Amino acid sequence: MSAPRRALLILAFLALALLPLLAGKFYVDLFAKIMIMAVFAMSLDLLVGVTGLVSLGHAAFFGLASYMVVLAAPDQYAPVSLWTSLPLAVAASALLALIIGALALRTRGVYFIMVTLAFSQMVYFVFHDTKIAGGSDGAYIYVKPQATIGSWSPFDLGNSTHFYYAMLALLVLTLGLLRLLLASRFGHALRGIRSNEQRMRALGFNTYAYKLAAFTLAGAIAGVAGYFAAVQFGVVNPEMASWHQSANVLLMVILGGVGNLFGAIVGAFALVLAQDFFSSLTKHWLLPMGAFIILVVMVLPRGLIDTLQTLRGWAGRRG
């Protein structure tokens, strides 16, 4: 990574680290939410930007993990341990991703897009139409998971600031692990698959296995994001697994720029802030939102980061 890039990264991290000291609860909560979505978006970027798998059903894994917060609690009012319910939720999402992936990856291109959409709708319907966890109304999370180990309580997820820093740590950890993954042989193979899957197979790679591994991993990470989204929100409802959620996170990925993970983070920030802005304007905010989406994808198909770099390149040449 180049020096100016690294400097920018450190600056951004410092800014995020200092935010709770400077801003009020509203912004702390908002940025914690953005960071959760950034993790969600990075998991999808692993599929879309790195492996070339456009999934329109990624919210299924996000939503399932959210529901696990409620479903895994034996009793609504008793506290669960973070250290048991989180792994359980992530395992559930990973398992679902393994099953859906095993079937969906038998298809390619547009079929794959449509199939992932359809499977996630299945998950949505299970939560929406059946009596599992409240149907279309969803369910409340009355008691947040506890981070207590024995008698030591490192942080309280109910506290805004604690939660914020936990999410910052999560973001940094996920980014670091994924970057490591991308630099590994496995990561290089995934990029090869995106570039030319036929050639990868002709070289001897079992591309189905690689894609399935990526899909499952992405589902697991999406599960982590979903879990904490539920914890922060305090409510779970079927919309968390809806295709609007899937389209949303896909938009974040393309908004920032696919393939290098930072784009996903930038995209998450840009989109959530844009949504916040538009919804404050009018009741019919989906209209400018839709127009915004169309405009961005038409004009900036390579995403914000790439566009900024190109602009900087032009400016550099002129000066």
Next chain:
Amino acid sequence: MLAARELTRRFGGVFAVDRVSLELQADEIHALIGPNGAGKSTLINLLSGELAPSAGTISFRGAPVPHARPEQMARLGVGRTFQRSNVFMELSAFENCRLAAQARLPRGWAVYERALDCRASTKAARRALGSVGLESRNDATAAALAHGERRALEIAMCLATEPSVLLLDEPLAGMGAEESLRVLALLRTLKRGRAILLVEHDMDAVFAVADVITVMADGVVLASGSPEIVRANSAVREAYLGDAF
């Protein structure tokens, strides 16, 4: 090493390859020639696993290989080049070859090891690029390469997988005279211990390196044998070689 027996491939009513039998022996360059549409590329696709045969068998080192998929044939040691350059366009020439070399390495799941630190694949990539004369173009993206360089890259990628059987589909097409000579010399050194199938239109090149020549037309084998025999075969001369020889 690699043998096809009564291999057939149908597309609807058309027999692209009709009961073709072929044997690729080690230490041999086996050339496959014939007019356009003869079924040569289809045959390579069958041998490499890209296409499934409608009938007939393929065997590797004597053992039959039923329902082979491309990645299986590649793992057995069958490498190939494509008629139209089929490389990783956005990646550098070096990474193209490194990925090719990586295909044969174990522990692809070692996610904590940096790919670029992997000595086995980086060395193999450098070696492959050097043998086709592309060392100076290491860092160029495949998309930035000239057509002839990309053909050379195709060959380098095949070499990087260290195959025991090479299926080369018109490797010289689009190459200049000097590059072609270099590739032919390379093939002569490579054939030791390996079997090479060379599909080519350049007759000079074919008769210069081939140990065995098979002539195909309309999906069937017209003649097969040493270059002298093929050259003398009247049916072949009529159908394909014309007055050139």
Next chain:
Amino acid sequence: MDLPIFLIQILNSVQYGLLLFLVASGLTLIFGIMGVINLAHGSFYMLGAYAAFTLSSLTGNLFTAIALGVILAVAFGYALEWVFFSFLYKRDHLQQVLLTYGLILVFEELRSLAVGDDVHGVPVPASLSASIPLGSTMTYPLYNLFISAACLVVAALLFVLLRCTKLGMMIRAGAANREMVQSLGIDINFLFRVVFALGVALAAFAGMIAAPASSVYPGMGNQVLIICFVVVVIGGIGSVIGALVAALLIGFIDTFGKVFLADYSGILVYLLMAIVLVWRPEGLFRENAA
């Protein structure tokens, strides 16, 4: 299950299947010929239904409303292809997905601004408001039979178009090999515009004709869209016959599923898709537009 109820479920299955077919055939043709994945296709169905509502209250006659609606839909489809969709052909699938998703939002809000978000009913025309007796205790609405009949007629017309006309031949050729058709000198832009308008009209017609039987509500487009995707996946992209077979299959499974499984019936369609995927990942009939 006694005979009259069984018969009713069969009729419902066929009706639902045929409606799905009309919408899905447009989707599969647009994808097969232009290579565009269009998430907004369900919106055409929704817009058709709302158009039926508005036009029939204006004209007082459902048939006039439908006739007018189809003409509007063709014009709208033609214009939309020209102004928007023609820019999508060169884009990759990811961009097409998001661009058409943005379009859904725009359509939904425009409709919300124009007609509001209320759920509406469209009155069944008096000539078709009778009920046919089935057995001694049950009856079946005549209008529902009309829906099935109308869909069958349109489906038949579609097949005639595709099999027997020059335009149909160009469409089928385009679905099988786009570049070839272009190199044959056929005005591909016009062909695309026609196909797109056809697709929009089919979806809108389905929405219009179904409106009196179900209700007209904001989310109806999205719901039908996803099932249509399943139809296309099962039937095979570009194949109109495949869409018909798949749509009827889904019609039966969904209708009978609701009878026997109630709450969980929604999953059956996706289970069917999963089974087809394991067996035939490219769909039952691939690359053969009718």
